[in-house]
Amino acid sequence: MPDCFFSSFPYLLKTKLTAMEPTQGTQATMPVPSPASSTSLFGTKIPSSIAFLLAILLFLLPFAEIRCNGAAVANNTGLGIATGTEWKEVVTKSIFGNEFQNSPSTNENKVQKQDPNIFAIAALALGVIGALIAFLTPKGGGKFNLFVGALAAVSLIAMLIDLRSKAKSDNSIKSSDLGFNAGVSITVDGTGWFYFAIILFILGGVFSYLKGKSLPAGQAGKQPA
Numbered sequence: 001m002p003d004c005f006f007s008s009f010p011y012l013l014k015t016k017l018t019a020m021e022p023t024q025g026t027q028a029t030m031p032v033p034s035p036a037s038s039t040s041l042f043g044t045k046i047p048s049s050i051a052f053l054l055a056i057l058l059f060l061l062p063f064a065e066i067r068c069n070g071a072a073v074a075n076n077t078g079l080g081i082a083t084g085t086e087w088k089e090v091v092t093k094s095i096f097g098n099e100f101q102n103s104p105s106t107n108e109n110k111v112q113k114q115d116p117n118i119f120a121i122a123a124l125a126l127g128v129i130g131a132l133i134a135f136l137t138p139k140g141g142g143k144f145n146l147f148v149g150a151l152a153a154v155s156l157i158a159m160l161i162d163l164r165s166k167a168k169s170d171n172s173i174k175s176s177d178l179g180f181n182a183g184v185s186i187t188v189d190g191t192g193w194f195y196f197a198i199i200l201f202i203l204g205g206v207f208s209y210l211k212g213k214s215l216p217a218g219q220a221g222k223q224p225a
Contacts, residue, residue, distance in 0.1 A: 044211065045134055048130075048134040048140055048141070048204045048207035048211060049131060049134040049135050051201075051203045051207060052131035052200070052201070053131050055200035056127045058193050058194075059077065059082070059124055060079055061077060063076065063078035063081055063120075063191055064076055064160065064163055064190055065188070065191055066087060066167070067186070067187045070185075072090060072189075074087040075087065075090055078193075081114070081120045082116060082121045082123075083116055084114055084117070114166075119156070119159035119162055120155075120156070120159045122152075122155040123153075123155035123201075126151055126155060130145050130148040130201070130204055130208075133145050133148065140207075141208040141211075141212070142209060143212060145204065145205055146205040148205060149202055149205020149208070150201075150202065150205055153201040156194065157198065160189075160190050167186050167187060167188045
């Protein structure tokens with residue numbers, strides 16, 4: 001075999017390998033199609049929207065009770081506390097017998113007025129804001145709605161603390177206003193609806209945050225901080 005073949009053989013082999021490299025590289029870097037991932041329910045706006053809406057609706061139910069020596073005698077809705085409407089009496093004097101010695105009253109629905117509570121107003125306003133953001137924004141609010149929900153829950157807790165403080169100092173709730181003699185212990189406690197509203201506000205914020213986390217990286221960067 002001629003010597004020229006052996007001298008040109010390394011060059012021919014290198015040329016052949018170089019020609020094959022693009023095809024092999026293309027095959028190696030070809031993306032593998034992945035199945036479309038299904039979005040879970042918590043990755044949608046539905047849970048956060050429902051949580052905020054239910055929390056707002058709970059303001060129509062009794063949020064706080066006036067208690068005399070541990071027994072509930074009057075209550076008020078969350079909306080009533082926010083707007084300063086009356087406390088409605090929920091028991092009759094016969095329940096207490098002679099221990100409390102109620103003074104006679106011709107009005108079975110005796111009420112106690114109060115000033116609008118700024119913390120209840122703030123909680124209701126924040127709940128409305130959270131619901132609107134969860135409904136109207138494409139991404140559900142994300143971290144911003146998490147902050148809104150947490151702040152609404154804190155506002156409700158501050159509302160109860162404020163009511164208890166007023167009851168203790170006799171600035172807004174007095175035993176004489178409810179027809180009881182002096183010396184009766186008057187306290188204010190939250191109802192189950194009140195605590196349920198706090199939980200819903202927190203859940204609404206958490207669901208909004210999870211909605212933002214479930215977005216692709218390009219869209220998540222557009223979420224409100």
